[in-house]
Amino acid sequence: MLPLKKAIRPTTFIESAKLKDYFGLDITIATETFQHTGSFKFRAAYNLASQVPNDTIITASSGNFGQGLAYACKLLGKNAVIVMPDTSAKVKIEAIRGYGAQLDLIDINRISRNERVEQLAAEMPEAYKASAYNDEFVIEGNATLGDELSDKSFDAVLVPVGGGGLISGVIRGLAQNKSNAEVYGCEPLLANDAARSFQAGEIVANEKEPLTIADGARTISLGNLNWPIIQSSVKDFIEVSDENIANALRLYFTLANLKCEPTGAVSLGAILENRERFTGKKICLIVSGGNVDPLVYSQLLG
Protein backbone atom coordinates (compact mmCIF):
# COMPACT_ATOMS: atom_id res chain seq x y z
CA MET A 1 0.00 0.00 0.00
CA LEU A 2 1.41 3.34 -1.03
CA PRO A 3 1.65 5.92 1.76
CA LEU A 4 -0.50 9.01 1.17
CA LYS A 5 2.33 11.27 0.04
CA LYS A 6 3.37 8.78 -2.62
CA ALA A 7 -0.17 8.04 -3.74
CA ILE A 8 -1.09 11.64 -4.50
CA ARG A 9 0.26 13.75 -7.32
CA PRO A 10 1.96 16.94 -6.13
CA THR A 11 -0.11 20.00 -6.94
CA THR A 12 0.73 21.75 -10.21
CA PHE A 13 2.06 25.29 -9.84
CA ILE A 14 1.46 27.59 -12.79
CA GLU A 15 2.67 31.14 -13.18
CA SER A 16 1.18 32.95 -16.12
CA ALA A 17 2.68 36.28 -17.18
CA LYS A 18 -0.58 37.15 -18.91
CA LEU A 19 -2.61 36.55 -15.77
CA LYS A 20 -0.15 38.46 -13.59
CA ASP A 21 -0.10 41.40 -15.98
CA TYR A 22 -3.87 41.42 -16.35
CA PHE A 23 -4.34 41.93 -12.62
CA GLY A 24 -1.02 43.58 -11.77
CA LEU A 25 -0.67 41.02 -9.01
CA ASP A 26 1.91 38.41 -8.05
CA ILE A 27 -0.25 35.36 -8.68
CA THR A 28 0.73 31.70 -8.51
CA ILE A 29 -1.89 29.09 -9.38
CA ALA A 30 -1.85 25.82 -7.44
CA THR A 31 -4.11 23.61 -9.49
CA GLU A 32 -5.55 20.30 -8.40
CA THR A 33 -7.13 19.71 -11.80
CA PHE A 34 -4.37 17.20 -12.59
CA GLN A 35 -4.65 15.43 -9.24
CA HIS A 36 -5.84 11.84 -9.56
CA THR A 37 -9.55 11.89 -10.48
CA GLY A 38 -9.26 15.57 -11.34
CA SER A 39 -9.71 17.26 -7.97
CA PHE A 40 -8.14 17.67 -4.53
CA LYS A 41 -10.74 15.24 -3.15
CA PHE A 42 -8.48 12.30 -3.96
CA ARG A 43 -6.14 13.44 -1.18
CA ALA A 44 -8.90 13.13 1.41
CA ALA A 45 -10.42 10.01 -0.08
CA TYR A 46 -7.16 8.09 -0.27
CA ASN A 47 -6.22 9.06 3.26
CA LEU A 48 -9.60 7.99 4.57
CA ALA A 49 -9.75 4.74 2.63
CA SER A 50 -6.22 3.78 3.61
CA GLN A 51 -6.61 4.71 7.30
CA VAL A 52 -9.94 3.14 8.20
CA PRO A 53 -9.82 -0.62 8.84
CA ASN A 54 -13.15 -1.21 7.06
CA ASP A 55 -13.13 -2.99 3.72
CA THR A 56 -16.29 -1.26 2.53
CA ILE A 57 -16.83 2.49 2.47
CA ILE A 58 -20.17 4.14 1.76
CA THR A 59 -20.65 7.72 0.68
CA ALA A 60 -23.43 9.84 -0.74
CA SER A 61 -21.16 12.04 -2.85
CA SER A 62 -21.79 11.72 -6.55
CA GLY A 63 -19.27 14.41 -7.35
CA ASN A 64 -15.55 14.76 -6.91
CA PHE A 65 -15.37 12.98 -3.54
CA GLY A 66 -17.25 10.04 -4.99
CA GLN A 67 -14.78 9.77 -7.85
CA GLY A 68 -11.83 10.17 -5.51
CA LEU A 69 -13.14 7.53 -3.13
CA ALA A 70 -13.96 5.10 -5.92
CA TYR A 71 -10.45 5.36 -7.34
CA ALA A 72 -8.78 5.23 -3.91
CA CYS A 73 -10.72 2.06 -3.07
CA LYS A 74 -9.74 0.56 -6.41
CA LEU A 75 -6.07 1.21 -5.66
CA LEU A 76 -6.44 -0.16 -2.12
CA GLY A 77 -8.51 -3.22 -3.02
CA LYS A 78 -11.51 -2.00 -1.02
CA ASN A 79 -15.18 -1.66 -1.92
CA ALA A 80 -16.68 1.77 -2.50
CA VAL A 81 -20.47 2.08 -2.40
CA ILE A 82 -21.63 5.36 -3.92
CA VAL A 83 -25.22 6.50 -3.46
CA MET A 84 -26.30 8.63 -6.41
CA PRO A 85 -29.61 10.03 -7.67
CA ASP A 86 -30.74 8.04 -10.70
CA THR A 87 -30.99 11.37 -12.50
CA SER A 88 -27.24 12.06 -12.18
CA ALA A 89 -25.36 13.08 -15.28
CA LYS A 90 -24.32 10.08 -17.31
CA VAL A 91 -20.69 11.19 -17.33
CA LYS A 92 -20.65 11.13 -13.53
CA ILE A 93 -22.23 7.70 -13.37
CA GLU A 94 -19.77 6.38 -15.92
CA ALA A 95 -16.79 7.92 -14.17
CA ILE A 96 -17.74 6.30 -10.87
CA ARG A 97 -18.46 2.97 -12.55
CA GLY A 98 -15.18 3.22 -14.47
CA TYR A 99 -13.31 3.24 -11.17
CA GLY A 100 -15.00 -0.02 -10.21
CA ALA A 101 -17.27 1.31 -7.46
CA GLN A 102 -20.64 -0.17 -6.60
CA LEU A 103 -23.36 2.24 -7.67
CA ASP A 104 -26.51 2.63 -5.65
CA LEU A 105 -28.88 4.64 -7.82
CA ILE A 106 -31.89 6.06 -5.98
CA ASP A 107 -35.07 7.92 -6.79
CA ILE A 108 -34.68 11.03 -4.66
CA ASN A 109 -38.43 11.60 -4.74
CA ARG A 110 -38.75 8.44 -2.67
CA ILE A 111 -35.70 8.56 -0.44
CA SER A 112 -32.97 11.09 0.35
CA ARG A 113 -29.35 10.29 -0.17
CA ASN A 114 -28.61 10.41 3.54
CA GLU A 115 -31.54 8.13 4.35
CA ARG A 116 -30.28 5.66 1.79
CA VAL A 117 -26.78 5.80 3.26
CA GLU A 118 -28.29 5.01 6.66
CA GLN A 119 -30.23 2.09 5.16
CA LEU A 120 -27.09 0.71 3.56
CA ALA A 121 -25.09 1.21 6.73
CA ALA A 122 -27.71 -0.80 8.63
CA GLU A 123 -27.47 -3.55 6.01
CA MET A 124 -23.67 -3.39 6.04
CA PRO A 125 -22.67 -2.79 9.66
CA GLU A 126 -19.04 -3.48 8.78
CA ALA A 127 -18.90 -0.52 6.39
CA TYR A 128 -17.52 2.95 7.07
CA LYS A 129 -19.78 5.94 6.34
CA ALA A 130 -17.64 8.64 4.78
CA SER A 131 -18.46 12.34 4.68
CA ALA A 132 -17.00 14.25 1.76
CA TYR A 133 -15.87 17.09 4.00
CA ASN A 134 -16.55 16.47 7.69
CA ASP A 135 -14.12 13.82 8.79
CA GLU A 136 -10.75 13.96 10.54
CA PHE A 137 -9.24 11.78 7.81
CA VAL A 138 -10.49 14.27 5.22
CA ILE A 139 -8.83 17.20 6.94
CA GLU A 140 -5.61 15.22 7.35
CA GLY A 141 -5.61 14.18 3.69
CA ASN A 142 -6.17 17.73 2.51
CA ALA A 143 -3.39 18.95 4.80
CA THR A 144 -0.93 17.49 2.29
CA LEU A 145 -1.81 20.39 0.00
CA GLY A 146 -1.00 22.87 2.77
CA ASP A 147 2.33 21.08 3.20
CA GLU A 148 3.12 21.59 -0.47
CA LEU A 149 2.33 25.30 -0.32
CA SER A 150 4.26 25.98 2.85
CA ASP A 151 7.75 26.47 1.42
CA LYS A 152 6.68 28.93 -1.28
CA SER A 153 6.57 32.02 0.97
CA PHE A 154 3.05 32.99 0.00
CA ASP A 155 1.57 35.96 1.83
CA ALA A 156 -1.98 34.93 1.09
CA VAL A 157 -3.60 31.66 0.03
CA LEU A 158 -7.10 31.83 -1.47
CA VAL A 159 -9.18 28.69 -1.13
CA PRO A 160 -12.61 27.77 -2.54
CA VAL A 161 -15.00 26.82 0.28
CA GLY A 162 -17.92 24.41 0.26
CA GLY A 163 -18.16 22.22 3.35
CA GLY A 164 -14.82 23.53 4.57
CA GLY A 165 -12.75 20.36 4.30
CA LEU A 166 -10.22 21.82 1.90
CA ILE A 167 -9.60 25.09 3.71
CA SER A 168 -9.32 23.29 7.06
CA GLY A 169 -6.75 20.93 5.60
CA VAL A 170 -4.80 23.76 3.98
CA ILE A 171 -4.74 25.66 7.29
CA ARG A 172 -3.54 22.57 9.12
CA GLY A 173 -0.84 21.85 6.53
CA LEU A 174 0.43 25.41 6.58
CA ALA A 175 0.38 25.52 10.39
CA GLN A 176 2.30 22.30 10.85
CA ASN A 177 5.02 23.80 8.65
CA LYS A 178 4.99 27.12 10.53
CA SER A 179 3.87 29.12 7.51
CA ASN A 180 2.58 32.62 8.20
CA ALA A 181 0.47 32.81 5.04
CA GLU A 182 -2.95 34.37 5.52
CA VAL A 183 -5.74 32.06 4.38
CA TYR A 184 -8.84 33.49 2.72
CA GLY A 185 -12.04 31.58 2.21
CA CYS A 186 -13.62 32.16 -1.19
CA GLU A 187 -17.27 31.30 -1.39
CA PRO A 188 -20.04 31.69 -3.95
CA LEU A 189 -22.31 34.57 -2.91
CA LEU A 190 -25.28 32.31 -3.58
CA ALA A 191 -23.94 29.76 -1.10
CA ASN A 192 -22.43 32.10 1.49
CA ASP A 193 -23.17 30.13 4.64
CA ALA A 194 -19.50 30.00 5.61
CA ALA A 195 -19.11 33.77 5.29
CA ARG A 196 -22.26 34.27 7.34
CA SER A 197 -21.07 31.73 9.89
CA PHE A 198 -17.73 33.52 10.16
CA GLN A 199 -19.50 36.81 10.85
CA ALA A 200 -22.02 35.30 13.25
CA GLY A 201 -19.44 33.32 15.21
CA GLU A 202 -21.42 30.11 14.85
CA ILE A 203 -22.36 27.70 12.08
CA VAL A 204 -25.17 29.12 9.97
CA ALA A 205 -26.75 26.76 7.45
CA ASN A 206 -28.30 27.41 4.05
CA GLU A 207 -32.02 26.74 4.01
CA LYS A 208 -31.66 24.47 1.03
CA GLU A 209 -29.01 23.37 -1.43
CA PRO A 210 -27.90 26.65 -3.05
CA LEU A 211 -28.10 26.93 -6.84
CA THR A 212 -24.70 28.44 -7.59
CA ILE A 213 -22.89 27.32 -10.76
CA ALA A 214 -20.08 26.25 -8.42
CA ASP A 215 -21.61 22.83 -7.85
CA GLY A 216 -18.82 21.73 -5.53
CA ALA A 217 -19.90 24.44 -3.06
CA ARG A 218 -23.58 23.52 -2.92
CA THR A 219 -23.29 22.32 0.66
CA ILE A 220 -25.88 23.06 3.32
CA SER A 221 -23.35 24.07 5.95
CA LEU A 222 -19.76 23.82 7.13
CA GLY A 223 -18.77 20.59 8.81
CA ASN A 224 -18.60 20.85 12.58
CA LEU A 225 -15.07 19.43 12.59
CA ASN A 226 -13.94 22.14 10.18
CA TRP A 227 -15.67 25.00 11.93
CA PRO A 228 -13.27 25.58 14.86
CA ILE A 229 -10.28 25.53 12.48
CA ILE A 230 -11.99 28.00 10.16
CA GLN A 231 -13.21 30.26 12.95
CA SER A 232 -9.81 30.52 14.56
CA SER A 233 -7.55 30.71 11.52
CA VAL A 234 -9.25 32.09 8.41
CA LYS A 235 -8.24 35.70 7.78
CA ASP A 236 -11.47 36.60 6.03
CA PHE A 237 -14.12 35.40 3.61
CA ILE A 238 -14.72 36.84 0.17
CA GLU A 239 -18.09 36.25 -1.44
CA VAL A 240 -18.06 35.79 -5.20
CA SER A 241 -20.96 36.34 -7.57
CA ASP A 242 -21.74 33.61 -10.07
CA GLU A 243 -20.96 36.16 -12.77
CA ASN A 244 -17.42 36.55 -11.45
CA ILE A 245 -17.03 32.80 -11.07
CA ALA A 246 -17.82 32.49 -14.76
CA ASN A 247 -15.52 35.42 -15.59
CA ALA A 248 -12.72 33.74 -13.66
CA LEU A 249 -13.25 30.45 -15.47
CA ARG A 250 -12.96 32.30 -18.80
CA LEU A 251 -9.83 34.19 -17.68
CA TYR A 252 -8.13 30.92 -16.77
CA PHE A 253 -8.98 29.65 -20.24
CA THR A 254 -7.72 32.67 -22.14
CA LEU A 255 -4.80 33.83 -19.98
CA ALA A 256 -3.46 30.63 -18.44
CA ASN A 257 -4.63 27.78 -20.72
CA LEU A 258 -6.22 26.23 -17.67
CA LYS A 259 -9.44 24.27 -17.82
CA CYS A 260 -11.19 24.21 -14.48
CA GLU A 261 -14.63 23.60 -13.08
CA PRO A 262 -16.66 26.55 -11.78
CA THR A 263 -15.90 25.71 -8.15
CA GLY A 264 -12.19 25.74 -8.94
CA ALA A 265 -12.48 29.26 -10.33
CA VAL A 266 -13.95 30.77 -7.15
CA SER A 267 -10.54 31.81 -5.77
CA LEU A 268 -9.75 33.83 -8.90
CA GLY A 269 -13.30 35.13 -8.72
CA ALA A 270 -12.41 36.54 -5.30
CA ILE A 271 -9.65 38.56 -6.96
CA LEU A 272 -12.22 39.95 -9.38
CA GLU A 273 -14.35 40.95 -6.38
CA ASN A 274 -11.55 42.57 -4.44
CA ARG A 275 -8.31 43.03 -6.33
CA GLU A 276 -6.97 45.91 -4.25
CA ARG A 277 -6.83 43.83 -1.13
CA PHE A 278 -4.01 41.72 -2.56
CA THR A 279 -1.79 44.43 -4.05
CA GLY A 280 1.85 43.82 -3.31
CA LYS A 281 1.25 40.39 -1.84
CA LYS A 282 2.53 37.08 -3.11
CA ILE A 283 -0.70 35.19 -3.54
CA CYS A 284 -1.60 31.61 -4.24
CA LEU A 285 -4.91 30.72 -5.88
CA ILE A 286 -5.99 27.17 -5.21
CA VAL A 287 -7.93 25.64 -8.08
CA SER A 288 -9.76 22.80 -6.40
CA GLY A 289 -10.75 20.74 -9.43
CA GLY A 290 -11.37 20.52 -13.14
CA ASN A 291 -14.28 18.17 -13.69
CA VAL A 292 -16.98 19.92 -15.66
CA ASP A 293 -19.39 18.77 -18.31
CA PRO A 294 -18.25 19.84 -21.81
CA LEU A 295 -21.63 21.41 -22.57
CA VAL A 296 -21.67 23.45 -19.36
CA TYR A 297 -18.12 24.55 -20.05
CA SER A 298 -18.88 25.58 -23.64
CA GLN A 299 -21.81 27.65 -22.47
CA LEU A 300 -19.66 29.36 -19.85
CA LEU A 301 -16.96 30.14 -22.42
CA GLY A 302 -19.71 31.94 -24.31
Next chain:
Amino acid sequence: MLPLKKAIRPTTFIESAKLKDYFGLDITIATETFQHTGSFKFRAAYNLASQVPNDTIITASSGNFGQGLAYACKLLGKNAVIVMPDTSAKVKIEAIRGYGAQLDLIDINRISRNERVEQLAAEMPEAYKASAYNDEFVIEGNATLGDELSDKSFDAVLVPVGGGGLISGVIRGLAQNKSNAEVYGCEPLLANDAARSFQAGEIVANEKEPLTIADGARTISLGNLNWPIIQSSVKDFIEVSDENIANALRLYFTLANLKCEPTGAVSLGAILENRERFTGKKICLIVSGGNVDPLVYSQLLG
Protein backbone atom coordinates in the same frame (compact mmCIF):
# COMPACT_ATOMS: atom_id res chain seq x y z
CA MET B 1 20.04 38.07 -18.72
CA LEU B 2 18.63 34.70 -17.67
CA PRO B 3 20.21 31.70 -19.38
CA LEU B 4 17.76 29.68 -21.50
CA LYS B 5 17.26 26.88 -18.99
CA LYS B 6 16.30 29.37 -16.29
CA ALA B 7 14.11 31.48 -18.56
CA ILE B 8 11.87 28.61 -19.66
CA ARG B 9 9.36 26.78 -17.52
CA PRO B 10 10.00 23.03 -17.31
CA THR B 11 7.41 21.07 -19.24
CA THR B 12 4.44 19.83 -17.25
CA PHE B 13 4.12 16.06 -17.01
CA ILE B 14 0.62 14.71 -16.48
CA GLU B 15 -0.40 11.12 -15.97
CA SER B 16 -4.11 10.54 -16.11
CA ALA B 17 -5.47 7.18 -14.98
CA LYS B 18 -8.61 7.80 -17.02
CA LEU B 19 -6.63 8.42 -20.19
CA LYS B 20 -4.39 5.40 -19.59
CA ASP B 21 -7.36 3.16 -18.92
CA TYR B 22 -9.29 4.48 -21.91
CA PHE B 23 -6.50 3.42 -24.27
CA GLY B 24 -4.96 0.62 -22.23
CA LEU B 25 -1.62 2.30 -22.81
CA ASP B 26 1.16 3.65 -20.61
CA ILE B 27 0.74 7.32 -21.52
CA THR B 28 2.52 10.33 -20.06
CA ILE B 29 1.55 13.77 -21.32
CA ALA B 30 4.30 16.40 -21.62
CA THR B 31 2.35 19.59 -22.06
CA GLU B 32 3.77 22.91 -23.17
CA THR B 33 0.45 24.66 -22.67
CA PHE B 34 1.79 26.20 -19.46
CA GLN B 35 5.08 27.26 -21.02
CA HIS B 36 5.52 31.03 -21.17
CA THR B 37 3.17 32.41 -23.85
CA GLY B 38 1.33 29.09 -23.88
CA SER B 39 3.41 27.02 -26.28
CA PHE B 40 6.83 25.42 -26.77
CA LYS B 41 7.71 28.25 -29.16
CA PHE B 42 8.98 30.36 -26.29
CA ARG B 43 11.93 27.96 -25.94
CA ALA B 44 13.04 28.65 -29.49
CA ALA B 45 12.18 32.34 -29.43
CA TYR B 46 14.06 33.05 -26.21
CA ASN B 47 17.10 31.12 -27.37
CA LEU B 48 17.14 32.98 -30.65
CA ALA B 49 16.53 36.41 -29.18
CA SER B 50 19.18 35.91 -26.52
CA GLN B 51 21.79 34.44 -28.88
CA VAL B 52 21.70 36.81 -31.84
CA PRO B 53 23.55 40.09 -31.32
CA ASN B 54 20.85 42.11 -33.11
CA ASP B 55 18.64 44.41 -31.06
CA THR B 56 15.73 44.12 -33.47
CA ILE B 57 14.19 40.86 -34.65
CA ILE B 58 11.61 40.59 -37.41
CA THR B 59 9.29 37.67 -37.98
CA ALA B 60 6.20 36.94 -40.03
CA SER B 61 4.65 34.58 -37.49
CA SER B 62 1.39 35.85 -36.09
CA GLY B 63 0.85 32.70 -34.09
CA ASN B 64 2.68 31.05 -31.25
CA PHE B 65 6.18 31.94 -32.44
CA GLY B 66 5.17 35.58 -32.74
CA GLN B 67 3.89 35.57 -29.16
CA GLY B 68 6.97 33.74 -27.91
CA LEU B 69 9.32 36.13 -29.70
CA ALA B 70 7.44 39.21 -28.52
CA TYR B 71 7.64 38.09 -24.89
CA ALA B 72 11.27 36.96 -25.18
CA CYS B 73 12.23 40.35 -26.63
CA LYS B 74 10.34 42.09 -23.84
CA LEU B 75 12.31 40.11 -21.26
CA LEU B 76 15.59 40.78 -23.05
CA GLY B 77 14.99 44.46 -23.77
CA LYS B 78 14.99 43.93 -27.53
CA ASN B 79 12.57 45.03 -30.24
CA ALA B 80 10.31 42.48 -31.89
CA VAL B 81 8.69 43.44 -35.19
CA ILE B 82 5.81 41.12 -36.05
CA VAL B 83 4.30 41.16 -39.54
CA MET B 84 0.63 40.14 -39.39
CA PRO B 85 -2.27 40.21 -41.82
CA ASP B 86 -4.64 43.04 -40.87
CA THR B 87 -7.39 40.44 -40.84
CA SER B 88 -5.77 38.51 -37.97
CA ALA B 89 -7.94 37.54 -35.04
CA LYS B 90 -8.19 40.38 -32.56
CA VAL B 91 -7.06 38.14 -29.69
CA LYS B 92 -3.83 37.40 -31.54
CA ILE B 93 -3.19 41.07 -32.29
CA GLU B 94 -3.87 41.99 -28.69
CA ALA B 95 -1.67 39.21 -27.34
CA ILE B 96 1.27 40.35 -29.46
CA ARG B 97 0.66 44.00 -28.59
CA GLY B 98 0.35 43.07 -24.92
CA TYR B 99 3.92 41.77 -24.99
CA GLY B 100 5.09 45.14 -26.26
CA ALA B 101 6.02 44.11 -29.79
CA GLN B 102 5.84 46.42 -32.80
CA LEU B 103 2.97 45.31 -35.02
CA ASP B 104 3.19 45.59 -38.77
CA LEU B 105 -0.29 44.97 -40.09
CA ILE B 106 -0.49 44.28 -43.81
CA ASP B 107 -3.13 43.80 -46.47
CA ILE B 108 -2.22 40.37 -47.81
CA ASN B 109 -4.07 41.12 -51.05
CA ARG B 110 -1.40 43.70 -51.72
CA ILE B 111 1.74 42.14 -50.29
CA SER B 112 2.69 38.74 -48.88
CA ARG B 113 4.04 38.37 -45.40
CA ASN B 114 7.43 37.26 -46.65
CA GLU B 115 7.66 40.17 -49.08
CA ARG B 116 6.87 42.57 -46.27
CA VAL B 117 9.52 40.96 -44.08
CA GLU B 118 12.03 41.49 -46.90
CA GLN B 119 10.95 45.14 -47.24
CA LEU B 120 11.37 45.69 -43.51
CA ALA B 121 14.71 43.90 -43.50
CA ALA B 122 15.89 46.24 -46.26
CA GLU B 123 14.72 49.23 -44.20
CA MET B 124 16.31 47.82 -41.05
CA PRO B 125 19.57 46.19 -42.14
CA GLU B 126 20.60 45.80 -38.51
CA ALA B 127 17.63 43.52 -37.76
CA TYR B 128 17.61 39.70 -37.62
CA LYS B 129 15.02 37.89 -39.74
CA ALA B 130 13.69 35.00 -37.67
CA SER B 131 12.01 31.91 -39.04
CA ALA B 132 9.54 30.24 -36.73
CA TYR B 133 10.95 26.81 -37.44
CA ASN B 134 13.96 26.84 -39.74
CA ASP B 135 16.82 28.26 -37.73
CA GLU B 136 19.67 26.66 -35.81
CA PHE B 137 18.74 28.71 -32.74
CA VAL B 138 15.20 27.37 -32.97
CA ILE B 139 16.35 23.76 -33.01
CA GLU B 140 18.72 24.42 -30.13
CA GLY B 141 15.99 26.12 -28.08
CA ASN B 142 13.56 23.29 -28.66
CA ALA B 143 16.25 20.77 -27.71
CA THR B 144 15.68 21.80 -24.09
CA LEU B 145 12.40 19.89 -24.24
CA GLY B 146 14.24 16.77 -25.43
CA ASP B 147 16.62 17.23 -22.49
CA GLU B 148 13.69 17.24 -20.09
CA LEU B 149 12.23 14.04 -21.56
CA SER B 150 15.49 12.14 -21.66
CA ASP B 151 15.60 10.82 -18.09
CA LYS B 152 12.05 9.45 -18.13
CA SER B 153 12.87 6.18 -19.95
CA PHE B 154 10.23 6.66 -22.62
CA ASP B 155 10.15 4.04 -25.36
CA ALA B 156 8.37 6.34 -27.78
CA VAL B 157 7.89 10.10 -27.99
CA LEU B 158 5.09 11.41 -30.21
CA VAL B 159 5.55 14.94 -31.51
CA PRO B 160 3.22 17.20 -33.52
CA VAL B 161 4.90 18.30 -36.75
CA GLY B 162 4.45 21.51 -38.75
CA GLY B 163 7.69 22.97 -40.05
CA GLY B 164 9.69 20.41 -38.12
CA GLY B 165 11.41 22.70 -35.63
CA LEU B 166 9.98 20.99 -32.57
CA ILE B 167 10.66 17.40 -33.60
CA SER B 168 14.20 18.29 -34.67
CA GLY B 169 14.84 19.91 -31.33
CA VAL B 170 13.35 16.98 -29.43
CA ILE B 171 15.52 14.54 -31.39
CA ARG B 172 18.61 16.60 -30.71
CA GLY B 173 17.81 16.91 -26.99
CA LEU B 174 17.20 13.18 -26.64
CA ALA B 175 20.34 12.33 -28.61
CA GLN B 176 22.62 14.57 -26.60
CA ASN B 177 21.41 12.73 -23.49
CA LYS B 178 21.88 9.31 -25.12
CA SER B 179 18.19 8.45 -24.93
CA ASN B 180 17.05 5.52 -27.06
CA ALA B 181 13.44 6.67 -27.29
CA GLU B 182 11.86 6.28 -30.71
CA VAL B 183 10.51 9.57 -32.03
CA TYR B 184 7.31 9.61 -34.10
CA GLY B 185 6.17 12.56 -36.17
CA CYS B 186 2.44 13.23 -35.90
CA GLU B 187 1.03 15.27 -38.71
CA PRO B 188 -2.43 16.34 -39.84
CA LEU B 189 -3.48 14.24 -42.82
CA LEU B 190 -4.56 17.44 -44.56
CA ALA B 191 -1.03 18.85 -44.17
CA ASN B 192 1.00 15.67 -44.66
CA ASP B 193 4.00 17.10 -46.48
CA ALA B 194 6.42 15.80 -43.83
CA ALA B 195 5.05 12.25 -44.07
CA ARG B 196 5.26 12.44 -47.85
CA SER B 197 8.78 13.86 -47.65
CA PHE B 198 9.81 11.04 -45.32
CA GLN B 199 8.53 8.46 -47.80
CA ALA B 200 9.99 10.21 -50.82
CA GLY B 201 13.40 10.77 -49.25
CA GLU B 202 13.33 14.47 -50.11
CA ILE B 203 11.43 17.56 -49.04
CA VAL B 204 7.98 17.62 -50.63
CA ALA B 205 5.98 20.82 -50.24
CA ASN B 206 2.26 21.41 -49.95
CA GLU B 207 0.88 23.29 -52.94
CA LYS B 208 -0.72 25.86 -50.70
CA GLU B 209 -1.30 26.48 -47.00
CA PRO B 210 -3.29 23.41 -45.91
CA LEU B 211 -6.66 23.99 -44.24
CA THR B 212 -6.37 21.62 -41.29
CA ILE B 213 -7.89 22.69 -37.97
CA ALA B 214 -4.38 22.27 -36.56
CA ASP B 215 -3.40 25.81 -37.47
CA GLY B 216 0.11 25.43 -36.06
CA ALA B 217 0.82 22.81 -38.74
CA ARG B 218 -0.31 24.85 -41.73
CA THR B 219 3.22 25.13 -43.06
CA ILE B 220 4.13 24.78 -46.72
CA SER B 221 7.07 22.47 -46.09
CA LEU B 222 9.67 21.27 -43.62
CA GLY B 223 12.59 23.57 -42.99
CA ASN B 224 15.75 22.51 -44.79
CA LEU B 225 17.73 22.64 -41.53
CA ASN B 226 15.24 20.26 -39.90
CA TRP B 227 15.03 17.85 -42.82
CA PRO B 228 18.31 15.93 -42.37
CA ILE B 229 17.59 15.47 -38.66
CA ILE B 230 14.09 14.22 -39.41
CA GLN B 231 15.15 11.98 -42.28
CA SER B 232 17.87 10.28 -40.27
CA SER B 233 16.20 9.97 -36.88
CA VAL B 234 12.40 9.89 -37.02
CA LYS B 235 11.08 6.35 -36.56
CA ASP B 236 7.94 6.96 -38.57
CA PHE B 237 5.20 9.43 -39.36
CA ILE B 238 1.56 9.00 -38.43
CA GLU B 239 -1.04 10.99 -40.33
CA VAL B 240 -4.03 12.15 -38.35
CA SER B 241 -7.44 13.10 -39.70
CA ASP B 242 -8.96 16.37 -38.57
CA GLU B 243 -11.75 14.31 -37.04
CA ASN B 244 -9.28 12.50 -34.81
CA ILE B 245 -7.52 15.75 -33.94
CA ALA B 246 -10.87 17.04 -32.69
CA ASN B 247 -11.56 13.74 -30.91
CA ALA B 248 -8.20 13.96 -29.19
CA LEU B 249 -8.84 17.54 -28.08
CA ARG B 250 -12.13 16.39 -26.53
CA LEU B 251 -10.50 13.40 -24.83
CA TYR B 252 -7.92 15.65 -23.22
CA PHE B 253 -10.76 17.80 -21.94
CA THR B 254 -12.85 14.97 -20.52
CA LEU B 255 -10.18 12.50 -19.39
CA ALA B 256 -7.24 14.68 -18.39
CA ASN B 257 -8.69 18.15 -17.67
CA LEU B 258 -6.28 19.51 -20.24
CA LYS B 259 -7.12 22.43 -22.48
CA CYS B 260 -5.03 22.40 -25.63
CA GLU B 261 -5.11 23.84 -29.11
CA PRO B 262 -5.87 21.53 -32.05
CA THR B 263 -2.20 21.32 -33.07
CA GLY B 264 -1.30 20.22 -29.55
CA ALA B 265 -3.79 17.35 -29.79
CA VAL B 266 -2.24 15.81 -32.92
CA SER B 267 0.00 13.43 -30.94
CA LEU B 268 -2.97 11.93 -29.10
CA GLY B 269 -4.76 11.88 -32.45
CA ALA B 270 -1.97 9.61 -33.69
CA ILE B 271 -2.88 7.15 -30.92
CA LEU B 272 -6.46 7.22 -32.14
CA GLU B 273 -5.17 6.41 -35.63
CA ASN B 274 -2.90 3.59 -34.57
CA ARG B 275 -3.27 2.46 -30.98
CA GLU B 276 -1.93 -1.06 -31.46
CA ARG B 277 1.46 0.19 -32.51
CA PHE B 278 2.15 1.46 -29.01
CA THR B 279 0.92 -1.46 -26.92
CA GLY B 280 3.31 -2.27 -24.08
CA LYS B 281 5.44 0.80 -24.67
CA LYS B 282 6.01 3.68 -22.30
CA ILE B 283 4.92 6.58 -24.45
CA CYS B 284 5.14 10.34 -24.15
CA LEU B 285 2.67 12.59 -25.94
CA ILE B 286 3.97 16.08 -26.48
CA VAL B 287 1.24 18.71 -26.38
CA SER B 288 2.83 21.60 -28.21
CA GLY B 289 0.56 24.44 -27.12
CA GLY B 290 -2.74 25.59 -25.73
CA ASN B 291 -3.66 28.84 -27.45
CA VAL B 292 -7.04 28.53 -29.06
CA ASP B 293 -9.91 30.91 -29.55
CA PRO B 294 -12.73 30.25 -27.03
CA LEU B 295 -15.33 30.09 -29.79
CA VAL B 296 -13.33 27.58 -31.84
CA TYR B 297 -12.77 25.51 -28.72
CA SER B 298 -16.45 25.55 -27.76
CA GLN B 299 -17.40 24.39 -31.22
CA LEU B 300 -14.86 21.56 -31.07
CA LEU B 301 -16.16 20.46 -27.67
CA GLY B 302 -19.51 20.10 -29.38
